[in-house]
Amino acid sequence: MSSDPLRRRRSTHAALAAHGEAWVWLTGGCLALAMAMIIGVLGYIVSEGVATFWPRPIELIELTDGRKVLGEETGRDTAPDGTGRRLVRTANFELTGKHFEWFDDGEVTATTRPAEATVVERLEGGRFQGFPTRLLHGDEVVATGGEEAWRGFREKHPDVRRRWREAWRIDKGDRGELQRKLRAARLAVVQAELSAGADSPAGAAAAAAEKAVAAEVEAQERRLDERTAELRAGNEGWGLEFTTAPGESVVLPLADIVRAWQPNKLSFAERLGVYASRWGEFLGDDPREANSAGGVFPAIWGTIAMTLIMALLVAPFGVLAALYLREYASRGPMTAAVRIAINNLAGVPSIVYGAFGLGFFCYVLGGSIDELLFRPALVADGQPTFGTGGLLWASLTLALLTLPVVIVATEEALSAVPNSMREGSYACGASKWQTIRRIVLPRALPGIMTGLILAMARGAGEVAPLMLVGVKKLALDLPIDGTFPFVHPEREFMHLAYLIYDVGFQSPNSQAAKPMVFTITFLLVAIIALLNVAAIWIRGRLRRRYVSQQF
């Protein structure tokens, strides 16, 4: 019996391809792998970053050679021969010349957690660890004995700290303000001399005005001096005496102590309190000790300001360029070439953009602006205003860097607008621009937002070009602040991504800075995520409004 000639033979291969099981596994596997890596990286950053400020117990370690060390165990590993060793943060750099030390397990005879062991964060010199013994005020001993001294310290320290803060604020804020005033007057004189000549009445008037300002500034300076002297006198003499583990006695001035806690004695709530206060300092204060301690507030501010300005610059630019390319330019070899060029721009190393930004924006553009508008500053003290790196130039450079992303995404979004909508608009008698403005752009907006989200994520995480065009290791004057004209696009600024590089790889005390690096990374990722969530939320609203189609 012959088989039915109409019946087609089916191979097992065809059946597998038809059912697609293999592809489901392949695609799903790729996604799982990608997710595992992403979650791995993020999870590591988050777990390390979140743990940094948690007050961990410190141990008194006794060694076979009779030495005693007080420290916090920060790491552990096993040598090839199977013996373990631990990394201990011993602090007290000025006494031992070390921040960290390795100990073999064999060397250690005993570890205990003494209740009165105290960790001190100082303004300078890194951490200090020891046992409080006496609270001193000048020659007077205010309290003796560990517990008494600690209680006295807890009582006095907030006042000392408040006075220190006020003095610091005067030094940084008020004095800076006076200096700016003085400089403005000086520049007015130079300006008058430049435009009217030194002996002209205008020059004389400006000079007189400068004298008046100088006198006033001096008077105010004197008042500030008095006030700071008074504040410092209030703090003078207050000190907390410690005994270190080996038995040395050290007096720390209270004004130098940022924060102190006795980790082995803390309850969970108190631990949480220390944790919160350290996060508060991290988010809200200026950095200390070459950025490896204190806060990163200027960097947060700089990162957000730069990213938003970049987005504001790149969005109209990229969208208009894409509009021309997609809606107006006639299809041909020219547009194809332009499109290829734009796609290739995305592959140019970012440092090249940095070099371009420095050469063109800072030196050419900024230099011309200085020549035209800020000549007095150039003449007076040779200081460039716009002719050097700054927030504006950094934002512009990154806008250029992220331009291809925005153009490509916008083009995609524009070509996804159904032609029927365009024709409907034309049929109503709309001109091309009216159609674009009222129909095409709103409809493409969610897609454009996607491009912007990608651009912001890319731009906020960029380091290399920023080093050339305005990001500095330390720049405490915020680019947006309360002094006229509030936005200072010419100022140099700090940036979290650069801070990661700086703290992680340029720090003199890199071991101590390591947790800080994780925390900064965590913060940067969190900020980018936050910006993205905001953008995605906006996009969702736009999409509901302009795109959703119901059948």
Added chain:
Amino acid sequence: MSTSPSPADPRQLPSSAGSGTDRLAVVAAGGQVEPEVHERVRQTPAVLEIDRFNLWYGTKQALHSITMPIPHGKVTALVGPSGCGKSTLLRSVNRLNDLVPSVRITGEMRLNGDPIYDQRMDVIELRKRMGMVFQRPNPFPMSIYENVVYALRIDGESRRAVLDEVCERSLRGAALWDEVKDRLGESALGLSGGQQQRLCIARAIAAEPEVLLLDEPCSALDPIATGKVEDLIQELRGLYSVLIVTHNMQQASRSSDYTAFMYLGRLIEYGPTTDIFTKPVLRETEAYVTGRFG
């Protein structure tokens, strides 16, 4: 009734049936045939005159010397097999084909005497004198209200009272007012397909066009929505001059005053709807409208 010089009822004349099928064969072979245009069409005043109109997509000719007057204030249906150039003809009327780069035309069209393809004709002004509804509903990504008054908005009209009045009148005209009057501010994309199509009709009649062009307005709709749109066309009859493309013979016979049968870019027969459907001059027209061919 028909004043056509051809024999009154071709079905009684077997010889003409033979010559009738020949016509389509001639056309299919690329030849030219004289269209059968009933006298009554010529006697009614025309809102739109199409005069020996040819159109090419690149090298391919899609319309062959179309000559037909579109009567004023009447509904004229364009029927014919798929690909015969109905949409092309409609889109030539409001010059939407200008957007297709490869299109080339010869011949003439006149809207109330104004030459449509004249150098001095402002396309934008021209399109404002017409309304068009497409095969698939294409509401704009904006509110129902803004969709309806779109044509006025682009003219710079911003007086709320005027816009409100036009919006209500157009929506009532499109038999949609009662369904959407409480949600004018909501996105038009949230309407059902049938509602969207009626919204597009409201949008097309908002600017009181001289001609209303409907390109298979019911093809994407279910029977109920189709019924509503058909009723609507009935109501528009007499108020507007309507040119409607349809594949649905019942629709054409029910809602139009005149019917034109096209084939492969040619006009074959054009006359009053009752004549076309009950006693067409040509055998092939009858074959098409009765569904025996096409």
